[in-house]
Amino acid sequence: MGGLDMNERQKLVDTYVATALEQGGLLLGDHLSVDVSSNEDRSDFVVVTVTYDATELPVWNLYQGLPLPEKTITRTSLIRAGGY
Numbered sequence: 599m600g601g602l603d604m605n606e607r608q609k610l611v612d613t614y615v616a617t618a619l620e621q622g623g624l625l626l627g628d629h630l631s632v633d634v635s636s637n638e639d640r641s642d643f644v645v646v647t648v649t650y651d652a653t654e655l656p657v658w659n660l661y662q663g664l665p666l667p668e669k670t671i672t673r674t675s676l677i678r679a680g681g682y
Contacts, residue, residue: 599644599646599677599678599679599680600680601679601680604634604635604636604644607634607644607679608633608634611632611634611646612632615627615630615632624655624656625650626654629650629651629652629653629654630648630649630650630651631648631649631650632646632647632648632649633646633647633649634646635647637676641679642678642679642680643676643677643678643679644676644677644679645674645675645676645677646674646675646677647672647673647674647675648672648673648674648675649670649671649672650670650671650672651669651670652669652670652671653669
């Protein structure tokens with residue numbers, strides 16, 4: 599992952615996400631949060647956490663009676679921070 603520090607890395611991620619949201623789809627930008635933080639165990643990795651409030655997605659109305667995932671979706675990824 600590029601960026602000299604955590605602030606720059608957060609800006610890079612925010613720009614990427616904003617561009618992806620502009621391309622369309624079902625995701626709403628104000629329901630999405632992305633956090634870039636340092637990894638406590640390994641300084642050469644960063645942790646990217648994406649959280650999406652999916653309560654307004656139409657899927658919740660399509661499958662009545664079937665088990666569905668949580669309406670708040672959170673995923674985390676560990677990414678190498680430069681130094682390849």
